[in-house]
Amino acid sequence: MEDPYTFSICDTSSFSDYICGGIVSQVKVTKEISFKSLPTSRAEPDFVITDFAKYSRPPQLHIGFQALHQFYAQHGQPPRPHNEEDATELVTLAQAVNAQALPAVQQKSLDEDLIRKLAYVAAGDLAPINSFIGGVAAQEVMKACSGKFMPVMQWLYFDAVECLPEDQEAFTEDTCLPCQNRYDGQVAVFGSGLQEKLGKQRYFLVGAGSVGCELLKNFAMIGLGCGEGGAVTITDMDTIEKSNLNRQFLFRPWDIRVSGMDVSDPT
Structure with missing residues (x-):
């Protein structure tokens, strides 16, 4: 088999002239796959590219999320929505993570604006995005149970920054305060004004x-x-x-x- 769409057979120079017909049987060959450990994969990641217009974005987010985990470990909670102090701290942590990363992962120029946006919305919880991620996770479980399809072996970072309001300066911490209801995760991302319009x-x-x-x-x-x-x-x-x-x-x-x-x- 030369590629997924073509195959070759043995030397046919000694065969008689071809007239017609022929039978080909497909034989599925078992393939064993192995996965990197989490620490190794975190240090030497491969990425699923879902948007080639953002080809350089996943490595930036990989650094940002490692910094986010460190922030959570230190404070027991994600950065507060649109809180400048927490956003600045996350940028500092991301710079430290980037400085310690392997050369293949290290970013020459860390996108601090992206890291700040990550801090602003880290406390968010959006049902439609959860549906998408849940669908991907369920599909991977099906692959693992059936053993019929190749699993995703890379890091997947779903990036939808375009959904954020363009005028971020109009957002303040006060407009994203929780109201103690199930929409708090959404208010943390889009603010209370949009929630009122949706209602x-x-x-x-x-x-x-x-x-x-x-x-x-x-x-x-x-x-x-x-x-x-x-x-x-x-x-x-x-x-x-x-x-x-x-x-x-x-x-x-x-x-x-x-x-x-x-x-x-x-x-």
Whole structure:
């Protein structure tokens, strides 16, 4: 086999003239893989590149997250949202980590602005991002259990800095203070102003199947339409089948053969 798409056979110069036909049998060869230990992988990382426009970003984040772990070990908590003192301390820790890193990992120019943004949002907790990371983790578990697919052997840093408000100077620590509810992790990233706007939204969702159910879960977790004047209206014209139950959580076995429109209390 020369590559995943082509293969070669033995020397055919002594064969008779080719007429037609032929059978090729694929033989799957077992491959053993080994993983670096965590300390070795941390010192000599490989990265999954998900956005080639940010090719140099993962090594910077690798340094930043090591500094973040040190900050947590020292203080027992992540940096406070948009707190300049904590952000400056994280930058200092990142510079120390970078100075001690191996030459292959060490960054000639540490992106201090990126490290500061990491400090600002380190206390955040976003349900849609959790859904993505959870999906990747579940897929890796499936790979480990089945042994059929190659696992991810690199570090994955999901970077969505573009989602942050452009006018960071308008953000202060006061606008990101926790309100003691399940939206505190989101307020820590985007501020209380955006949370209020999300609560006032009015959305109409067509279909509450496997995809619609996931959307509804994220809508609830981010507080969409949950404030004064807000609402989420749902419609689903399909009849609930048994096969639907394993890919959503709105319906139960007693809802089978019932129209989605007729289920008054699906939970």
